[in-house]
Amino acid sequence: MRAVGWFERLSISFASSAVTCTEQMREAFASRGSDPGRIQVVLNSADERVFVPESHPSPARNDGKFVLICHGTMEERYGLDTLVEAMAIVRDELPDVHVQLIGGGTYRPVLERLVAERGLTERVSFSTGWVPMDDLVRAIANADVGIVAMKRDAFRDITHCNKMFDFITMRKPVIASRTRAVDAYFGEECFELFESGDAADLARAIRALRADPARRAGLVERATRRNELYRWPRQRAHYLGIVRAAMRTPARGGDGVLEVVE
Numbered sequence: 479m480r481a482v483g484w485f486e487r488l489s490i491s492f493a494s495s496a497v498t499c500t501e502q503m504r505e506a507f508a509s510r511g512s513d514p515g516r517i518q519v520v521l522n523s524a525d526e527r528v529f530v531p532e533s534h535p536s537p538a539r540n541d542g543k544f545v546l547i548c549h550g551t552m553e554e555r556y557g558l559d560t561l562v563e564a565m566a567i568v569r570d571e572l573p574d575v576h577v578q579l580i581g582g583g584t585y586r587p588v589l590e591r592l593v594a595e596r597g598l599t600e601r602v603s604f605s606t607g608w609v610p611m612d613d614l615v616r617a618i619a620n621a622d623v624g625i626v627a628m629k630r631d632a633f634r635d636i637t638h639c640n641k642m643f644d645f646i647t648m649r650k651p652v653i654a655s656r657t658r659a660v661d662a663y664f665g666e667e668c669f670e671l672f673e674s675g676d677a678a679d680l681a682r683a684i685r686a687l688r689a690d691p692a693r694r695a696g697l698v699e700r701a702t703r704r705n706e707l708y709r710w711p712r713q714r715a716h717y718l719g720i721v722r723a724a725m726r727t728p729a730r731g732g733d734g735v736l737e738v739v740e
Contacts, residue, residue: 485568488626490516494724497717502636502659520717522640523649523710528611531649534619544575544688547621549614550641552583557627557655559585559592563677566596568684575688578621580605580614602679618648623687625696626654632673635659642669646705651694653683663708668701 481576490496490512498504499552508514552558558579565577579589579602586604609617618624624645628634635658642660645652653676654660665671670687672679686732 487511490639491729495720497720498627499637500659500663504664506612506636518716518720520720521708521713522638522643523705523708523713524640524643526647526710529615529618529644529647531619531639531647534615534648536619538648542574544572544623545578545621546575546625546684547580547618547650548625548627548641549580549618549644552581552586552589554585554588555629555631556585557629557675558589560629560655560675560677560680561625561627562592562596562598562602564680564684565598565601567677567681569596569601571597572685572688575684577602577603578605578617579603579623580609580617582607584616591663615648618644618650623684623698624648624650624652626652627653627680628657628674630655630657643705643708646701647709649698649702651687651697652701653680655680655688664701668697668704670697699738 486507487510490507493516495518496507496512496516497520498507499520499522501519504514504517504519507517523686546561548556548558548561550556565575568575576626577695581603590604593599624641626639626642627647628639637657638659642652642654654664654669654671656671657674658668660671670683670693672683680703687697
């Protein structure tokens, strides 16, 4: 670990500029001896050319379901087993709550077995695998709540899960596991937070949002407002500025070797 830390400091000091994904990650680099002034933060926010709520308005639900959705790679670290266990807790209490899982990964067979063991095959559905992006966006638009159940560890405590920005951009309330980075950027004002890996606390969060449409609307409003500074058009401009400064070239060509094209 000392050797890795040494190479980390050497790499950052050698680079024209270093970029990381949260202020908490920047602080971690600094705590290991790197100069924080050489490190810039660019958030991995949603591509608004893809996630367009106006193009996928949420339809009025007439199937009597309350749908929770989670998409992306299915690995243990993403906490989908916690979501399945939470569903087992609320299954009889909230018969209208359903979960839609979209994506694939090495942990999917484990999740499928867990769903069968808990008797949830009628309540937790899986996509046939990875789906076209337009189908994914439509599924998010049709859902009621987005789930980010990341398991907390030293790395994930200081990073974000990209799907949370997808949900915010699509104007969906978010239930998210509590991490230091999520608390710092959004917190309880914007998300319904639960303790990572705690199925009972996730079940509590599901109950809370299922029962309170006003709470859901308030979370969406506050998360949208907080996210204004984090939106990709702003992050993109910041990132291009970092690249231009590193290359020491004008924005539109000139005497430099390279040109940044927007």
